[in-house]
Amino acid sequence: MSKPWLNLLMLLGSVGVGLAGLWLLLETQSGLVQAKEGMPTGPIHFLVHRPAAAEFNISISQVISSGFVRPVQVTHAGDGSNRLFVVEQYGRIRIVNSPVVTPFLDIRGIVRSPEDSGGGSEEGLLSVAFHPNYESNRFFYIYYTNTSGNLVIARYTASSTNPNLADPTSAQPILTIPHPTHSNHNGGQLMFGPLDGYLYIGTGDGGSGGDPDENAQNKNVLLGKMLRIDVNNGSPYAIPPDNPFAGATAGADEIWAIGVRNPWRFSFDRGDSGGGGRGDMYIGDVGQGQWEEISYQAAGTPGGVNFGWDCREGRHNFEPGNCSSGVTLTDPIAEYSHSLGASVTGGYVYRGSLYPALFGYYFYADYGSGRIWSMTKTGSNSWSTPEQEYGPPSSTFSVSAFGEDEQGELYLLDYFGGTIRRLADANGPQPNLSTSTKSASTAHADPGETVTYTIRINNTGGLSNQTAFLTDTIPAGLTYVPGSLVATAGTVDSSQPPLLRWQGPLSPATTITLTYRVTVNAGAAGSFVNQARLTSSGLSPVTLSEAIFAPRPALFTGVEDFFFPGTQPNQLTDTIPDPASCDVCHTAPIYDKWRGSMMAQSGRDPLLWAALAVANSDAGDAGEYCLRCHTPKGWFEGRSHPADGSALQSSDIHAGVTCEICHRMVDPIASTNDQAVNFDDDIRAAITPFLPSGHVGSAMLILDPQDRRRGPFVLTGIPHTAFRTDFLGQSTNAVAESRLCGSCHNVDNPTLSWDGSRYWPNDNGLAAPSFAKGELFPIERTYDEWLNSTYAATGVFAPQFAGAKPNGMVSSCQDCHMRRTTGKAAEDSFNPVNRDCTAAGCLPEHDLAGGNTWVPQILQDPRWRLNSASDSAKLNTTILRAREMLQKAATISVTLTSAGANKIATVRVTNQTGHKLPTGYPEGRRIWLNLRAYDGDNNLIFESGAYNPATGVLTEDPAIKIYEAKQGMSSDLATLLQMPENANQPTFHFVLNNIILKDNRIPPRGFTASALNQRGLAPVDASYAAGQHWDDTAYTLPAETVRVVATLYYQTASKEYIDFLRTKGGVDGMALGTLWDTSKSPPEVMASVAEPPLPYYLPLIFKQK
Structure with missing residues (x-):
C-alpha cells in the first residue's frame, strides 16, 4: 500500500515544523481505504491533540431523574415543551417533566424483551423518534422487537386531549424486518435527518457472532445497514430518490449505507450557529471480539458508503475475503480495543450553551467499562485524538445511551442504575435558580373566585444572556383568565390554554416576574397543584409548584384552637442541639439505629406532609399541631408557624424526634427516684395550665428549659451531666417509662370536645375547655391500649420480643420497641459500663422499631424533596427490623x-x-x-x-x-361543615372526623x-x-x-x-x-x-x- 503520510512527514520536517510542538498523529484513521491491495485509496484524515483552549472537567454526578427500568434512550419531542422522553427496554416510554415522571406509552404486551421468557438481552423497545412536525401532527415512531423477534418500526399518535399520553390504539406499522435466527444485534436507533427530514434506521447484522449469515455486506437484505425512508409520502412510506439503490435491480431500496455490525446508537450533529457540522452522522458500531468503533458520514455526501463489516473490524481485517476486489471501505474515525471496553455506545456532538468548553466535541462511551471519550473536528477532514474523560475507578455506570434535550444539552443513561445523568463541565459557569418561587394570592378559594399566580425567576448565578423557557399547565378545575399572562421581560404565549408559555433571557443577577389569573370552576373540590417548569440549555429543569385548595374551609380555626398544655414554643433557655452531636460519643446501637428509625425520619415522612396539607385545608393552622410531634425541635424553637412548615429550618427536618426531646423530658408525675427532683418540681410548677390528671398524649410535653439531660444512669462531668429518672429508666417502673411514649402515642383532636352526647366543634379562637381523658375526640389510643393490657399490669413472658433479657419478660413499650441487647452505649474512651443484661442491665437499641416498612423505602427515593437517601443503609436495617416485628x-x-x-x-x-x-x-x-x-x-x-x-x-x-379503624363525620357535623357527602361515611379528614365507624x-x-x-x-x-x-x-x-x-x-x-x-x-x-x-x-x-x-x-x- 502507498504511504502518503510519509511524504507529509518529510514536508513538515523540511519546513521546520517539529512533531513535539504540533504532536500530530497522521494516519489513515478514517477516510477511504483499500479492502485489498490494489483497491483505490481515499483522502487522509488526521488526528491531533485537543485544542489547548478546550480544558474541561467532565462530570456526570448530577442525577436528573431516576427509578427507570432498563432505560435505553433519552430524547425530546422538539415541540417546545422541554420534556424528556425515556424509553424503557421492556416496553414503556415515560416522560420526565421534572420532578414528575409520567407514563406516555406502554406496549409491553407486544414486545419481547429481557423481562420476557425467551427474550434476549438486546431485544425490547429500543428507541423513539418524534416527527419534525410533531407539535402539529403528533406523530412519533418507535423501534421494537416483536414477540417473534422481528424488528418493527411503527408510527403512533399522541393524544389530542392530553399531550402527556400517547394513543395506544393509533399504531400504524411502517416496516417489519425479519430477524429470525438470533436474538442479538437488532440495532435499535431511529432518528430524523435534520437536513432532509427522512427517517434513518440502524439495524444490526442479524446476530450471533461474526455475521454468520453474511447480512452486513448483502445489499439485498435490510440487516447490518443504515436505512433511510420517507414517512411523509407513500403508504406506508416512500423511498427517497437519492437512496443509492433506489430503483436498481440489485440492492434494497431502503438502504442508505452498508457494512455495520450493530449500530446501537447513532446521531446527527445539529451544527453550530453558522450551520457548520449540521447533519454530520456519527455511528457507534459495536464490535466483535477486539475493536469498537465510531464511524462517520459528512452531511451532504451521497449514500452507498460501506463501513466495512464484516470484511473489517474497526480498521483491521476480519474476513477480508467477503469484500470483492474494488470495493471501497470507509474506516472509522475512532476505535478502541477491548482492553478499554467491550461495547461502544455512540453519543452526540455537544451543541448546548451552558458549557462553552464542550461546544463541538463528540462524546461517546463504552457500556461495559463506563469510560467516556471526547473528540472534535479540527478541520474538514481531521479530528482530535480521542481522550478519555471519565472511567474506572470513578465509573460504576453502564452507559446504555446518550441523549439531547431541545437546547442541545447532553445526558446519559445508566442502564442498571435506572438514572438519567447530565453530562456537564464541572469547570463551566452555573446558574443558580434556587430562590425562584411560585405563589398564589390565596391558599383557599371557593368556586367562582379568581386567584392570581406569581412566578419569580431569580438567577443569582452565571449564564449571561442565556435563553430560558417556562411552561405552566393549569390543572383541571381551574380556568385561565384570557389575557392575564404578563411578564416583566421576555415574551409570553397564552394562545393554547391551559398551557401557558414564556421565554426570555436568563441573565446573571436578574429577577423576572410573571403573573396570571385563574378562576376556580363550579363544583371544584380538593387540591389543585399548579406546576411551572423552567428549562434552559444545559440547565437542570426547575419545577416551581403551588397548590390551592377549594372550597374554603368551613371550620375557622387558628393556632389557639390547637393549644395543648405543656412547654410552649420559645420557652426554652437552651436550644435543642443537632442530634449529630450525640454521634460523637454514642455507639452504633444508639445513634446509628436511631438515625434509621422513623423517629429520626419523622420530619421527612411524605405521608406527614401530604396529610398536613389536607389538615390545613380542612381547618386553618391545623398543621401546626402535626409539626408539634413530627418536628419538635422547630416547634419548641418557634418555627412551626406558618402551619405549612415553610419556616422550618433544614436542621428541624433532619433532627426528627431528636435525642434531647426524650432525654430532656420531665415526667408530669413526680417520682421519688427522680434525681433531678429539685429543678423538675420547679419546671412542673411553671406549666400553666398543667397537664390533665390521669391522661397523657397529644405531645403535651414538659421539657427542661436548660440542657440538662436525663436517662437510666447518673453521669457527671464530661461530656455532659445526666440525671437518672424513672421516666427515662429501664425495667424499674413500666408505667412511668411507657408514659414517656404515651406523650405522643395518644392523640386527641383539640377542636372537638364532648358535649355530653357527641364530639362537637369548640368555639372558634379558643382552646378546648378540657384536656382530660375522653373530653376530646380520640384519634389514636396506643398508650391507653397498652395501659389496659396485661403487659402494663404484670408483664408478659414474650421471649420473641425480650431480646437479651434473660427472663424473657416484657412489660414497657421500650421492652419491645427498643430491643434489649448487650454492649456499650458510648465509646470506650468514655469508660462506659458494659451492659451485660445481668448486673448492669441491658443496652436498649434505639431503633424504636415498629411495623412501617414502606416509608423507609420511599425515603430513599431521590424524587422525594425531603429524601434521606444518604441514610439508605440505616433505613434498610429499619425495614428488616420492622418486618421482624410484624412477624412476631x-x-x-x-x-x-x-x-x-x-x-x-x-x-x-x-x-x-x-x-x-x-x-x-x-x-x-x-x-x-x-x-x-x-x-x-x-x-x-x-x-x-x-x-x-x-x-x-x-x-x-x-x-x-x-x-x-375507620372514622368519619356525623350527619349533623357534615351538614355544619357543608360536606354532606361525608355524612356517616369513612373519611380521612382527621381534623374534622367526630365519630368512629369501625374498630x-x-x-x-x-x-x-x-x-x-x-x-x-x-x-x-x-x-x-x-x-x-x-x-x-x-x-x-x-x-x-x-x-x-x-x-x-x-x-x-x-x-x-x-x-x-x-x-x-x-x-x-x-x-x-x-x-x-x-x-x-x-x-x-x-x-x-x-x-x-x-x-x-x-x-x-x-x-x-
Missing part, C-alpha cells in the same frame, strides 16, 4: 371441618402485642386475612382477601376480614369490660369479651375443599388513603402519589398457616393461581 406480632391457626354440603375453615388470629392489632393512627394502615381453598387437584376454588400487587387494590369480597382491631391480652367500654378503646362493629385477645373468622367453602392456606398481611398505607392524599394533599400529596405508583406499599406477611399442614409454604402475594 400475631399468630394464626386454622381448622377445616365439614358442615353439610360445605366445608368450614375457621381462622384464629391471636394478638401477641401489648396494644391493639393493628394500632396507631387510622391512616390507611390495615391487617387482613387472605384465605385460599384448594381441591384435590390443587386448583384454587375459593379466595377471600385477594390483593392485586399491580394496582394495589384489595378486593373486598363478602367474606373478607380486615382489621382496621374491629384485636385487643391486647388483659382488656377488662371497663376498658372495652372506654371512648376510644371500645370496639365498633365488632365484639370482644373481657380478656379476649384473639379473633375467629369462619369461611364457608365448597365441599371439594381439601386444603386451605391462611395468610395474615399488613400494609402501611392503603390505596384508598393514597388516592385521597393524591387529590387533596397539595404538592406533596401529588408527589406521594407518584412514589406510590412505583412501589404501592407492598403488603408484608405477618403469619401463614395451612390445613392440613404443608412441609413448607412461602406465601407470595405476587403469585396468582
